[in-house]
Each structure stands twice: as C-alpha cells, then as structure tokens.
Amino acid sequence: MTKKVLMKLNRVTRTYVMGEVTVEALKETSLELYEGELMVILGPSGSGKSTLLNIMGGMDLASGGQVYFGQEDLTRAGDKQLTRYRRYELGFVFQFYNLIPDLTARENVELSANLVANPLPVEEVLRDVGLGSRSDHFPSQLSGGEQQRVAIARAAVKNPRLLLCDEPTGALDHQTGRLILALLAKINRERGSTVVIVTHNTPISAMAHRVVRMSSGAVVDISENRFPLPPERIEW
Incomplete structure (x- = not known):
C-alpha cells in the first residue's frame, strides 16, 4: 500500500550568523513524514535534531530548501500562515x-x-x-x-495531524519515561496522529516505525523497524 506523505522537506538548510561566525545548524536535509507513522529522530546534542523539529513545527524558518505540509508551502510562510498551521494542524x-x-x-x-x-x-x-x-x-x-x-x-x-515531541522523557526517570512513551504510541495507534520523537536516547528508537539518525547538522541514516517494540519493553 502506498504511504501518503504528510510533510516533505527538500534540501532544507538552516544557518545562523553570530557576529563574524556562520553556524550551519542544518545542512541540505531531505525527509518525508508519512501519515500515521511514528518516527524517532536520534542524535547527540548539536546534531541538528531540535533545529529540524522547530522547522517542522513552524517555529523556525529554513534558510534554504522547501518545506511542505500536505500541499501547503511553509518555506516562505508569513506569521499568519504559520500561526494557523501551528494552531490547527500541530501539537x-x-x-x-x-x-x-x-x-x-x-x-x-x-x-x-x-x-x-x-x-x-x-x-x-x-x-x-x-x-x-x-x-x-x-x-x-x-x-x-x-x-x-x-x-x-x-x-x-x-x-493534531502532526505531534512533535522534543526529548519528552529527558527530565523523567526510566519507569515514568516508559509510561510517557506508551501514551505517545497510543495516540499514534488510536488517533492516527503522525508522531515524531526527538531524543538522544538510542533504545527509544526500537518503538518507531522509522528511525532517522543525525550528526553534525545532517541526516546520516534512515532505517525502518519491521517489528516496532512496545514501549513497555524498552530498557535504557
């Protein structure tokens, strides 16, 4: 069955100018999110995963490339369009x-x-x-x-059609963290929301349909889990 694309990022970049220094937080990143999937984005601090999440969430704009949500072009969206997107489509x-x-x-x-x-x-x-x-x-x-x-x-x-989660277990103990992951999996399974979890915690990737690994502002690997693990069985 053909998967329906919910969001598409095509060669997206994000640079920040800090005085005389230009920082490439995101380097020509291409990625598709499918309707109803649960994706985990992995990477250490500084890998660009939070920058990517903020661009997906309309809280930051790409410096280059294209960002589409369905047929809506968010690449050069103004404040009103981004506010409407965050309000009606996003959690x-x-x-x-x-x-x-x-x-x-x-x-x-x-x-x-x-x-x-x-x-x-x-x-x-x-x-x-x-x-x-x-x-x-x-x-x-x-x-x-x-x-x-x-x-x-x-x-x-x-x-929401898209639920973005920035280190949702980062401030929690292991047992509580698993409960939170189980809730997110339940929302994905029962409500049909596309769920994206950003984390540096590698074992969490076992629950995802797809796993995106980032390093130094770029996607270095995308893999698929044929048999995602229930969150209750994840250990870290």
Missing part, C-alpha cells in the same frame, strides 16, 4: 512541559482545546493520560511525570 510536547502555572491541569488542556473547532473531549483526554482524578491540581502539585502527561494531553486534545 507540540516540550521536554520541560511549559505548562501555565496558574492554571489547573484541566484548564491547561481546555486552553488548548479552545484553539480548534473540533477538539477531543477534555475529560476524556485527561482520563486517557491517567489524570482524571488529578485534573483540578496545579502544576506545582503534580510530579514531573504527571506534568508531562498534562503536556501530552494539551497537545493531543487538538487531535
């Missing part, structure tokens, strides 16, 4: 949660739900991430794992 899960501290778990998720026309039911999403009984708690009253689950619920409630 983003940050490593350090980025929750609003003065809002409860439910209110953080409701804020995101109010951005789209047809969100998933807030209470249902909170139950799905195991926070039905904790929804009236503020972030300061929640553990790190619980805060990350709120962050996932906030992204998932929009029912």
Whole structure:
C-alpha cells in the first residue's frame, strides 16, 4: 500500500550568523513524514535534531530548501500562515512541559482545546493520560511525570495531524519515561496522529516505525523497524 506523505522537506538548510561566525545548524536535509507513522529522530546534542523539529513545527524558518505540509508551502510562510498551521494542524510536547502555572491541569488542556473547532473531549483526554482524578491540581502539585502527561494531553486534545515531541522523557526517570512513551504510541495507534520523537536516547528508537539518525547538522541514516517494540519493553 502506498504511504501518503504528510510533510516533505527538500534540501532544507538552516544557518545562523553570530557576529563574524556562520553556524550551519542544518545542512541540505531531505525527509518525508508519512501519515500515521511514528518516527524517532536520534542524535547527540548539536546534531541538528531540535533545529529540524522547530522547522517542522513552524517555529523556525529554513534558510534554504522547501518545506511542505500536505500541499501547503511553509518555506516562505508569513506569521499568519504559520500561526494557523501551528494552531490547527500541530501539537507540540516540550521536554520541560511549559505548562501555565496558574492554571489547573484541566484548564491547561481546555486552553488548548479552545484553539480548534473540533477538539477531543477534555475529560476524556485527561482520563486517557491517567489524570482524571488529578485534573483540578496545579502544576506545582503534580510530579514531573504527571506534568508531562498534562503536556501530552494539551497537545493531543487538538487531535493534531502532526505531534512533535522534543526529548519528552529527558527530565523523567526510566519507569515514568516508559509510561510517557506508551501514551505517545497510543495516540499514534488510536488517533492516527503522525508522531515524531526527538531524543538522544538510542533504545527509544526500537518503538518507531522509522528511525532517522543525525550528526553534525545532517541526516546520516534512515532505517525502518519491521517489528516496532512496545514501549513497555524498552530498557535504557
């Protein structure tokens, strides 16, 4: 069966000028994301994986090349087009949660739900991430794992076509990290969202449909897992 391309990056570059120094954060990177896949992008710090994720998420613009989401050209998109893309098509899960501290778990998720026309039911999403009984708690009253689950619920409630996750287990212990990965796999499997996980943690790649390895601002390898491993069985 032919896979449908959700996002296409063609020879994308990103350079930063810092005084007299030009830094090539991303070098002529070409990549396709397929609808309904779970992709893991691996690489050490400075490999360009976060830069790539920010370009996918419309939070940074490429210096060169082309970026397409479906038929929409994001390469030279203005602020209004990028805001619309991030609002309606995208969910983003940050490593350090980025929750609003003065809002409860439910209110953080409701804020995101109010951005789209047809969100998933807030209470249902909170139950799905195991926070039905904790929804009236503020972030300061929640553990790190619980805060990350709120962050996932906030992204998932929009029912996004693309869910981007920047080191979602980086601040968590091993057991909690596996729970978070299981949630992301469940969203991919049951909701059909394309999920991209950026990490430096190699064992996590076992759960992916495809694995992209980066080094020094470039993609050096793309491989396919014929039999992805359930997150509950991943050890690191």
